[in-house]
Amino acid sequence: MCNVLEHGEHKVIYKRYASLYFAAGIDCEENELYVLEVIHRYVQLLDEFFGNVCELDIIYNFDKAYYVLDELVLAGELQEPGKKSVIKHINAFENACQLDIVTRNVENSIV
Amino acid sequence: MPYYRLKDLIKAIRACKTAADERAVIQKESAAIRTSFKEENNDARHSNVAKLLYIHMLGYPAHFGQIECLKLVASNRFADKRLGYLGIMLLLDENQEVLTLVTNSLKNDMNHSNMYIVGLALCTLGNISSPEMARDLCAEVEKLLGSSNTYIRKKAALCAMRIIRKVPDLQENFLNRAKNNLNDRNHGVLLTAITLIIEMCYKNPETVQTFRKTVPLLVRHLKTLVSAGFSQEHDVTGVTDPFLQVKILRLLRILGKGDAEASEAMNDILAQVATNTESSKNVGNSILYETVQTIMEIQSENTNAVQRHRNIILDCLRDGDISIRRRALELSFALINESNVRVLTRELLAFLEVADNEFKQGMTTKICLAADRFAPNKRWHIDTVLRVLKLAGNFVREEILSNFIRLVSQTTELNAYTAQKLYASLKSDISQESLTLAGVWVIGEYGDILIKGGNFEEEELVKEVTESDVIDLLESILAGPYANQVTREYVLTALMKLTSRFTSISSIQRIQAYIEKYNTSIEVEVQQRAVEYSNLFKFESIRPAVLERMPIPEVKEEVVRQTEDTGSLLDDIGPVTATTATPQNAKNDIMNLFSSGSLLDDIDPVTATTAAPLNAKNDIMNLFSPGPTTPTTAPVAPTQNAQQTNALDSLGLLGLGDQYVAYNKNGFKVSLNPSKDPNNSNILNIEVTFHNVGVGVTVQNLLFQAAVPKTQKLQMQPPSSTSILPGATAQQTIRVANPQKSNVRLRLRIVYSTPTGAKVDEIAEFNGFPQEIW
Numbered sequence: 001m002c003n004v005l006e007h008g009e010h011k012v013i014y015k016r017y018a019s020l021y022f023a024a025g026i027d028c029e030e031n032e033l034y035v036l037e038v039i040h041r042y043v044q045l046l047d048e049f050f051g052n053v054c055e056l057d058i059i060y061n062f063d064k065a066y067y068v069l070d071e072l073v074l075a076g077e078l079q080e081p082g083k084k085s086v087i088k089h090i091n092a093f094e095n096a097c098q099l100d101i102v103t104r105n106v107e108n109s110i111v
Numbered sequence: 112m113p114y115y116r117l118k119d120l121i122k123a124i125r126a127c128k129t130a131a132d133e134r135a136v137i138q139k140e141s142a143a144i145r146t147s148f149k150e151e152n153n154d155a156r157h158s159n160v161a162k163l164l165y166i167h168m169l170g171y172p173a174h175f176g177q178i179e180c181l182k183l184v185a186s187n188r189f190a191d192k193r194l195g196y197l198g199i200m201l202l203l204d205e206n207q208e209v210l211t212l213v214t215n216s217l218k219n220d221m222n223h224s225n226m227y228i229v230g231l232a233l234c235t236l237g238n239i240s241s242p243e244m245a246r247d248l249c250a251e252v253e254k255l256l257g258s259s260n261t262y263i264r265k266k267a268a269l270c271a272m273r274i275i276r277k278v279p280d281l282q283e284n285f286l287n288r289a290k291n292n293l294n295d296r297n298h299g300v301l302l303t304a305i306t307l308i309i310e311m312c313y314k315n316p317e318t319v320q321t322f323r324k325t326v327p328l329l330v331r332h333l334k335t336l337v338s339a340g341f342s343q344e345h346d347v348t349g350v351t352d353p354f355l356q357v358k359i360l361r362l363l364r365i366l367g368k369g370d371a372e373a374s375e376a377m378n379d380i381l382a383q384v385a386t387n388t389e390s391s392k393n394v395g396n397s398i399l400y401e402t403v404q405t406i407m408e409i410q411s412e413n414t415n416a417v418q419r420h421r422n423i424i425l426d427c428l429r430d431g432d433i434s435i436r437r438r439a440l441e442l443s444f445a446l447i448n449e450s451n452v453r454v455l456t457r458e459l460l461a462f463l464e465v466a467d468n469e470f471k472q473g474m475t476t477k478i479c480l481a482a483d484r485f486a487p488n489k490r491w492h493i494d495t496v497l498r499v500l501k502l503a504g505n506f507v508r509e510e511i512l513s514n515f516i517r518l519v520s521q522t523t524e525l526n527a528y529t530a531q532k533l534y535a536s537l538k539s540d541i542s543q544e545s546l547t548l549a550g551v552w553v554i555g556e557y558g559d560i561l562i563k564g565g566n567f568e569e570e571e572l573v574k575e576v577t578e579s580d581v582i583d584l585l586e587s588i589l590a591g592p593y594a595n596q597v598t599r600e601y602v603l604t605a606l607m608k609l610t611s612r613f614t615s616i617s618s619i620q621r622i623q624a625y626i627e628k629y630n631t632s633i634e635v636e637v638q639q640r641a642v643e644y645s646n647l648f649k650f651e652s653i654r655p656a657v658l659e660r661m662p663i664p665e666v667k668e669e670v671v672r673q674t675e676d677t678g679s680l681l682d683d684i685g686p687v688t689a690t691t692a693t694p695q696n697a698k699n700d701i702m703n704l705f706s707s708g709s710l711l712d713d714i715d716p717v718t719a720t721t722a723a724p725l726n727a728k729n730d731i732m733n734l735f736s737p738g739p740t741t742p743t744t745a746p747v748a749p750t751q752n753a754q755q756t757n758a759l760d761s762l763g764l765l766g767l768g769d770q771y772v773a774y775n776k777n778g779f780k781v782s783l784n785p786s787k788d789p790n791n792s793n794i795l796n797i798e799v800t801f802h803n804v805g806v807g808v809t810v811q812n813l814l815f816q817a818a819v820p821k822t823q824k825l826q827m828q829p830p831s832s833t834s835i836l837p838g839a840t841a842q843q844t845i846r847v848a849n850p851q852k853s854n855v856r857l858r859l860r861i862v863y864s865t866p867t868g869a870k871v872d873e874i875a876e877f878n879g880f881p882q883e884i885w
Contacts, residue, residue, distance in 0.1 A: 031357060031400055031401055033397030034354070034357045034401070036397070037347070037393065037394060037397055038354070041347075059121060060117075060118055060121055062165065062168065063164065063197060066197055066201075074237045074266060077269055077306045079266065079299060080265060080298075080302070081299065081352050081354040082299065082352075085299065089227075089262065092227070093193075096189055096227055097190040097193065100189040104188065
């Protein structure tokens with residue numbers, strides 16, 4: 001089956017990974033093959049972030065999946081073409097959040 | 112009992128066996144969350160909103176959580192803010208008024224010391240901002256676009272893009288910063304800057320002017336990417352940063368369109384990208400796709416530049432992806448000029464051979480037009496059009512055909528050559544309608560030259576062609592399965608012309624006898640010609656004068672319009688698209704019958720598709736021959752053929768051959784009566800008789816289908832009746848063209864129903880014709 005489906009004035013690009021389908025909606029002007037690459041990059045990032053990602057990872061950590069997506073795509077366009085850079089920032093933010101929680105707990109306990 | 116952690120809720124929902132179960136769990140949990148929200152529990156809020164978002168993802172209502180998300184965003188904790196913004200992005204959109212309450216938080220967070228929080232705010236604004244929010248926060252985004260932090264600059268650029276989409280007037284604020292970012296070394300900043308500029312150019316054509324000066328810079332960036340060695344950071348399966356390459360190409364396309372200087376500057380790099388990019392993987396292909404689009408849209412009057420890409424484009428003709436093939440085709444035609452016409456035409460003809468039918472019509476027109484305009488010599492021109500006719504004769508427009516005939520008559524020195532070539536092609540293949548028409552016309556006009564022989568440079572020995580050979584060929588065309596009314600008219604006229612070109616009395620008599628057969632043709636036009644020609648034989652004195660050579664027509668201006676692909680061409684010729692459906696369905700019906708790996712193959716698919724363009728012309732012809740509509744079982748049988756065969760039949764074809772029983776079950780008998788066609792020894796006429804011997808009731812809705820081996824062709828007439836009373840019979844004539852003299856085997860399908868409600872659908876094989884018959 002072709003990866004590009006037409007849907008009215010828009011197109012749906014999808015890629016299948018095992019039992020999951022990753023789909024993106026675009027308008028007619030967009031380069032379909034480019035979007036396929038973006039989808040693949042997203043899946044690679046998930047894989048890197050979760051370590052050998054599987055469907056359950058995404059289900060139980062859907063908010064993290066969204067955070068990864070928000071680091072890759074903004075307003076429908078790719079933000080960062082380099083994989084390492086994205087991973088670095090995601091992990092850094094994760095750590096910052098953890099650190100923040102710990103700091104507050106310490107502060108609260110002191111108080 | 113509420114589930115405190117998100118993980119537990121998810122587990123519980125997944126454990127539900129039925130939809131009702133799930134609804135119950137979710138309802139309970141929703142209620143619990145609502146209560147918790149009312150209690151203003153700060154600690155549990157994070158967990159509750161997370162659960163709510165999950166519920167929302169499954170499709171259940173979650174609007175009561177919107178305000179809670181706002182509260183999360185207002186909190187100081189990073190994790191809270193993150194989840195809060197996510198919730199806002201999921202639950203709200205620009206049409207909701209609640210969104211405006213977020214504006215203040217966004218403003219504060221954009222000034223936050225932690226760059227990730229700033230990023231969060233930019234992300235939210237970029238994804239769902241409304242025009243009002245865009246206006247309010249434009250100044251902040253502008254400031255951030257000039258930040259020293261690359262992370263923030265990236266996001267700010269895309270956020271600016273969204274702002275411009277919502278409020279195009281705010282474009283000027285970002286112009287300078289965007290331009291500066293083009294000099295950045297960070298790929299992310301570069302990428303987002305280019306994306307922003309693309310959006311600006313789409314929204315405001317004047318911006319394009321401003322950015323044209325940046326073309327050399329962009330070309331340099333692209334060059335670095337293409338010629339750089341392996342880069343660890345940006346490599347994607349062997350290609351360096353394809354994302355950036357594609358974006359640069361897109362921007363170059365916009366900037367180069369309509370501007371010769373800019374197009375010139377980018378030609379080299381386009382050629383380089385196209386040749387160096389590996390197209391075995393999708394990555395390479397995405398770049399190539401963008402490159403081809405760019406090449407097509409930039410200034411092409413200066414075709415010298417684009418010529419460099421010619422080889423790539425010709426390669427693209429053979430690409431696996433049909434969209435690339437289509438675009439490459441359009442581009443190839445645009446590229447043809449005097450110097451490369453031979454090479455390009457050769458490639459295009461090779462492509463025509465394997466092209467899908469939807470391309471063929473447009474291609475034949477364009478190839479012939481190009482040949483007209485740029486032919487280096489007449490002989491090449493004639494050869495090219497001949498090749499087109501041979502390859503796709505059924506998809507050639509009438510104007511092309513008449514242009515060709517005009518060309519042939521103008522090129523007197525090549526008349527012998529053309530006649531010989533057309534004769535040879537017709538001998539081998541009479542299935543292409545336009546080729547047949549052209550060939551018949553030329554043979555008729557120049558039959559004497561054809562007979563005389565003579566030779567032309569290089570080539571093989573000129574084959575000896577005798578008068579009777581020519582007449583045989585014309586007769587076989589008339590009797591063949593591809594003849595329609597137009598063909599018959601042409602052949603009759605050609606035969607008549609030959610009477611004054613040929614000298615032997617026996618040939619002339621033979622022709623006369625043959626023409627007289629058509630005096631009773633049902634087709635009025637054909638009958639008229641036959642009768643008039645027959646009468647002309649009585650006026651021996653003026654006959655030669657009437658049939659003299661045609662005067663050479665004058666050179667005519669190009670009247671053929673340049674058309675788009677098949678779309679408008681088809682509107683011209685009539686509702687071909689409608690008729691293509693039925694022959695295909697007919698083909699599929701019969702294909703389905705014999706899918707059980709039989710010895711007998713199905714009807715040659717060519718016959719099915721060639722019916723399509725022909726049917727369009729026959730629509731008008733059908734006005735004169737309103738016979739019973741042929742059942743879908745006869746794909747190549749417009750009603751005219753039925754009449755023509757009956758005319759021949761009346762001359763005593765219904766021989767008293769033996770009756771062979773092909774099927775005899777349940778009181779229904781089908782017998783076959785074969786006889787060789789006296790006019791063409793390759794054709795076997797079979798009279799099929801259906802006997803309602805012992806069914807007891809009337810046989811209704813009779814449907815009879817047949818199939819022959821692949822080397823043979825089948826033509827079926829409508830049955831005399833589809834209802835047979837008890838004891839009565841019905842007939843149907845089928846004809847099998849068997850040029851290879853192979854065993855005539857038939858696979859038959861008999862379908863009928865009875866008033867009592869019984870339905871019979873049977874398949875039978877018949878292999879019992881004796882060898883003398885075929």
